Structures are given as structure tokens and as C-alpha cells.
Amino acid sequence: MSRADTVSSMSNVHSGGRESPANATAAAPAPAANTARANPAPPAEFPDSTESTVVYRLRAGIRARYRRERRFRRLGAASLAVGGLFLLWLLGTSALQSVGAFSQTYLAVDVALDAAEFGGDAPYSREAIAAAPYQRLLKSALRAAFPAVTARRDKRRLYRLISDGAPYDLRDRVLAAPQLIGGTHRFWLLANAEVDRLIKGSIDRHAPESNRRLSDQAIAWVDRLQAEGRVERRFNRTFFTAGDSRNAEQAGILGAVMGSLFTLVATMLLAVPVGIAAAVYLQEFAPRNRFIDLVEVNINNLAAVPSITFGLLGLALLINFFGMPRSLPLVGGMVLALMTLPTIIISSRAALAAVPPRIRQAALALGASKVQAVVHHILPLALPGMLTGAIIGLAQALGETAPLLAIGMVAFIVDVPGGPTDPATALPVQIYLWADSPERAFVERTAAAIVVLLGALAVVNGLIAVLRNKVEKRW
Amino acid sequence: MTTLTTLSLLFIGLPVALMAAMHLLRRRRAVCRRIEAAFRGFLLLCACLAIFTTLGIVFSVLFEALRFFEFVPVWEFLFGLEWSPQTAIRDDQVGSSGAFGALPLFAGTFLITVIAMAVAVPFGLLAAVYLSEYAGRRLRAVAKPLLEILAGIPTVVYGFFAALTVGPLVRDAANVVGLHASAESALAAGLVMGIMILPFVSSLSDDVINAVPQSLRDGSLGLGATRSETIRRVVLPAATPGIVGSVLLAVSRAIGETMIVVMAAGLAANLTANPLQSVTTVTVQIVTLLVGDQVFDSPKTLAAFALGLVLFAVTLILNMVALYVARRYREQYE
Secondary structure (H helix, E strand, C coil): CHHHHHHHHHHHHHHCCCCCCCCCCCCCCCHHHHHHHHCCCCHHHCCCCCCCHHHHHHHHHHHHHHHHHHHHHHHHHHHHHHHHHHHHHHHHHHHHHHHHHHEEEEEEEEEECCHHHHCCCCCCCHHHHHHCCHHHHHHHHHHHHCCCCCCHHHHHHHHCCECCCHHHHHHHHHHHCHHHCCCEEEEEEEECHHHHHHHCCCCCCCCCHHHCCCCHHHHHHHHHHHHCCCEEEEECCHHHHCCCCCCHHHCCCHHHHHHHHHHHHHHHHHHHHHHHHHHHHHHHHCCCCHHHHHHHHHHHHHHHCCHHHHHHHHHHHHHHHCCCCCCCHHHHHHHHHHHHHHHHHHHHHHHHHCCCHHHHHHHHHCCCCHHHHHHHHHHHHHHHHHHHHHHHHHHHHHHCCHHHHHCCCCCCCCCCCCCCCCCCCCHHHHHHHHHHCCCCHHHHHHHHHHHHHHHHHHHHHHHHHHHHHHHCCCC | CHHHHHHHHHHHHHHHHHHHHHHHCCCCHHHHHHHHHHHHHHHHHHHHHHHHHHHHHHHHHHHHHHHHHHHCCHHHHHHCCCEECCCCCCCCCCCCCCEECCHHHHHHHHHHHHHHHHHHHHHHHHHHHHHHHHCCHHHHHHHHHHHHHHHHCCHHHHHHHHHHHHHHHHHHHHHHHCCCCCCCCHHHHHHHHHHHHHHHHHHHHHHHHHHCCHHHHHHHHHCCCCHHHHHHHHHHHHHHHHHHHHHHHHHHHHHHCCHHHHHHCCCCCCCCCCCCCCCCCHHHHHHHHHCCCCCCCCHHHHHHHHHHHHHHHHHHHHHHHHHHHHHHHHHHHC
């Protein structure tokens, strides 16, 4: 560094205040450097004719070399910036796209809960309330709100303003409050996804009608409702409390989140003990021989095998040969356990290797057997480090999609799974499924699911960082 | 449920039980030694699970692939030019067998891998050089975790981004220049995959570059070379074997990468070298063939295993070579 400084200060004398290369950082490219490139060392700078041509050439050569040095350095910084900018772009786009999904449009509908539809007089039985024709009630409520709509086709369009799930929502609310029966009440009901997109401004009103999913007529209806204060955007609770659905406005990620959770629990229950045991054997007990070499090469190879191959293994072995059903988090967990095993083994071995040999020597010197030395002394010291390895494996399993596709965790499942043996999807698979959907309303939900997934990964990685800081011990 | 309970009982309960027994019977040396032997046996079993997994992959893929080759000759599969696997709705349907020439798939995989490596290798390498040779401690402390974040983003997220943002962008950019590009172009998938692999290349190369002894750098700088000259003429040549190893690992990862191409590359098996056209890859076809309920004896399902066999064999060879090269390199400086 000191040498570079002397050289550059030497050339500074002649080229007049050019920045020294040590200061020419890539973040702030010196404008002086550009002018230097534009006029490659004009002899006018050397009016002093005593300067020999040899020295002049040497100086020019050195200048050119420093130019190359700066260019190279800037290139490196630019490459780093490419990664950083891409990361920003990716996260920024996902976050922006996801914003809409966290709120949802509701429409106020005045529903006349005619006592006759609930089986006559109070008290109404639960069965009667559950069996009431809510769809018809809603339809007549909408017709009452827009008496001008008479044509059959228009009526059908009118009904489509609210979500297909609204009758069920209405039923649940009446079940919860039977005293409402008999009167007319205002209910805030989930709007159709297209209406929701209109309210969020994602639909171009001036586009030709045939290019929109919402007709001019429907837009006029929504505008009227809005003018009457009967349109509201609320926090989208459905997204966090519902399973998948064909209707975007009813679709939620809870099913996928639970599926991921059960899959990960199964993965960890299987992979962590086996991984730790394998690491202990390889690091502490394994003799040096051909077979152990083979095992080690194997583990390193498995860590680099494409993940879809593990899916093929699961499909052929677990589903075809052992006859396990498809789409189960349990089977997914087994496959992911095999996939994360090498990661866990490799990082657990690193944790074991970090325990200084004097601990073992001390235990052995006091008469402990080899197994005792490992189990009582080395293992407890290495355990926090191993835990970090296990969480790294967990993060890997959380984001993995391809093997789960192969074992059929891509089915369309509405119910939220209640255990590892209920058919389910996982969060990344749900992202894949929604991304595939032609309905535009799913785009923001896909992005929102991505935000949730990345948030979960951030938590896991934060955990790793905290553990590392806590655990890292100077021996 | 019972399977999970049994397995976790076996893997968690057994060692705990053995440890407890060892503790209770610690005064009886002979019994204790037997328990210790059993304990070691359990550990060995777990270590061997990696071997069983590899064997499981090899045999399951091989077995199903052999069944596939009863329907379609190996030669036709490897060198056939037409790929259109169809499902037969009835047995007597015309053309129910489909065409299983996988060469367009290999070509598509190759094209996307080349594009990805064209992004990942130069940028990854330069970033690694910058981080290890130029960057100060503070920049390193920020930039390294940032690259790790890039590496930790699930591939399905990259896939979504490639399909919805980069794909249309590439198409529009090509239209501006007057070229026709598909929205599912090989270029879009390759570019995003390249960015995905960039941190992989840079972190592996960073390790390799840091392993080059400082004395080599000092020697070069002492002779009057600039830092970039030292890097280009001394450090990088010395690190070449390790860098080659990491690039090979990156290639293997690009070939096996599934979600980005499933979401952003197409399904049409075009045999083309034009990066603006849509191509399909081995992994895309494996996923497409397997998604949905398939019967296990149709050539369509089995074809996925034949493709899996090729994928496994190619990546295995690449990994072996990469690990071998890297190990040789490490020994050189130890």
C-alpha cells in the first residue's frame, strides 16, 4: 500500500491532482480518472524537455497499469452490486406486489332474514338455521338493492358481485346470532375477487369491455355501492385463516402453512437424531478405512444431488413400493429428511471438530471409556453447534419444492390439515400452484405467500445468527 | 402416524435408552462394554444411512428406468429428436405410445445452463475477488450476509420472479430491438438461474482464493505488480483448480435446478439454440410427467425415471470430478 502511495504521489506531480488509486473507490468513480483516459498523457504535461523519453514511456505505462487496476476494481464492485441490486429488485417487487393481498373488499348487503325461511317461529333449531336457503336470501337482498335490474343475465351478473363463499359466511353469522332472524340486517360480505381488484385499482376502467373480467354494468353497480358507503376495504383475515380455494377472495395460506409445519416436524424428528448420530460416529469413532472413505464421499455427493431426485426416490420407494398414500406431510417429511441429512451431518461434524481434543484426553485420562468421553463431555459441548446445523437443514427443507411435487403434495386441498397424515400442500408448493393460476387476482396472493415464506426464513436465519453468536466459544 | 412414531422412537429412544442403561449399569463393566458396542453399532447404522439413500436412489431410478426401456429403446430415448409424451386415454388409441426422444430436453437444459453460467461465473468470480482482495472488513461484513440471503431464497421465489417479472421484461426488450421473444424464453430462466447460482460460485471461490498463501501475493506485489496484476497473473492461476471445482459444482446445480425452469421455461420441446425461444429441460419434464395421479406402468410415468437416471448420473459425475479436483487442490497448499 505504501508503495502504491509513493508511486501515485509521484505521478500526481505530473498529471496534476489526479486521485491516487488508493482513494479511487468504485462507489465514487473519480471524474478526474475519466479525463485521464480521454487524453492519454499529452506531452504538453511535460514541458520540461530534460525528461527523457524512456522515463516518459515508463510513466505512461504505469499510468495505464493503474487505469487497468481501477477498471478491474470497479468491475469487481459492480459484480457485487449486481447481486445486491438484484436482491433489492426481487424483494422489492415481491413486497410491492403483495401489498394488495393484505386487504380485502367487503360489500354491505341488507339481508331480510324472513322467519318463514327458518322454519316459522322462535326458538329456531340449529338444524333449521343451518339448512336455511342463504343463497336465495342473498339474491333477493341484492335484487332489492338494485330494483332496476330485471333481465335474467343481468341478475346473474349482479349476484356475482359477492363471493361464492358469502352464503356460508352468512350462515355462520346467523348461527352465531339467531336473534337476528325475523328482521332485516346489514351484513358486510366478502366481495368477488374482480370487484376487489377494481376497488384496489388493478382494473383499467378505460380498457375495452371485452378485455376486462368486469362489465361496464358491474363497474357502475360497484360505483353506486361505493357512493352509498357500502364498500369497505378491511384487513384480509381470510388469507391467514383459510385453506386453498378456487376463488381468489376465499383463498388462504393456513392450509399450506400447517402442511409445511407438519412436514418440517416430521423432517426434524427423523433427520436430526440420525444426522447427529452419523456425525458422532464419523467424527469420533470411525476407523480410517476404505469403507468410511466411501461413506464420506457419499455424504458430500448427496449434498449436491438435485433435490428432485429425492422426490423420485420417495415416489418409487415410499409410494410405489411401500404403498404409502400420496400428498402426506409425513411422506414429504421423510423425503426431506433424506435430503437434509447430508447438510446436518456436515455441520454437526464441524461442531464436533471444534471441541478441543484436550477435553477428550482429560476424560480418557480419568478413566472414562471412549463412549463415555463422547456422550458425557464432547457431545454436550458440541450440541449448540449441532443445533445450528439442524436449523440450517430446517431452512433448506422449508424452502424446498421440487421433491414435494414428485410425491404429490401438489393436490388442490381446501381443508386445513390437522396432522401429518392428512393430505396437504406446503407453503412453497402453494406459491407454485398459485403462480400457475391464470386468474390475475392470485398474483398478489402469490406474492403475499412469498412474503410470508421469506418472513419465516428470516426468522429461522435470525435464529441461526443468534445461536452462532451465543454458541461461538473461544477455547 | 404410526410409522413416524416408530421411526422417531427408534432414532431418538434407542440411543437415550442405551445411554440410560449404561449409566444404571456403570458398575458392571462387562455389560457396559456390550452396551457400548451396541451404541456404536447404532451410530454406524446411522452413518450408513447415507449409503442406503444413495443406493435407494440408484436402484429405484434404475429399476423404473429399465422398465421404461422395455417400452422405448435406450438409443431412441437418448438420441431421438422428438419429445411428445402423451397419455393414452384408451389402450387402442392411435399414437398412444407418444414419442420419447430426449435430445431436445438435453439441448434445452444445456442452453439454459450455459446462459446461467455466463451470468454466474464472471459476476460470481469478480465478486469473490473483490470481497477477498479489495473489500474492507466493514464491506465484507455487509456483503457476505447479503449474498447468503440471495443463496437462501427458495427457488420457487426465483421462479415466480422469473415468470412474472423477468420473462415479460425480456420479451418487451426483444420487441423494442425488433426481435421476437417468447414470454417463457430460455434467456429469462437462464438469467434468473445465473443470479441464483452467483452466491454459490462466489462463496466457493472466495474460500478458494483465501486459501492461496499470502506469500505468493507478497512476492508478486514485491516485484512491482499492481494488485489487479497480482490477482490475474498469480492468485487466480494458483486458485484455478479450486475455482474449476466450484464452477463444476455450480453447473451440476444449474442442471438439477427445477423450480425456476418449471415456472419460467416452457413445456414445448424445441430443439433450438436461440435463447429468445422457449425450451424445456429435463427437470421440467420430470415434474410435468409426475404431477397428477399416474399409474405406475405407463411409459409416461416411467419416462420421468429414465430422465431422473440421466440427471442423477450426470450430476453425480460432475460432483465427483468437482470434489476430486477440490481435494487435490487443497492438498497442494497444505
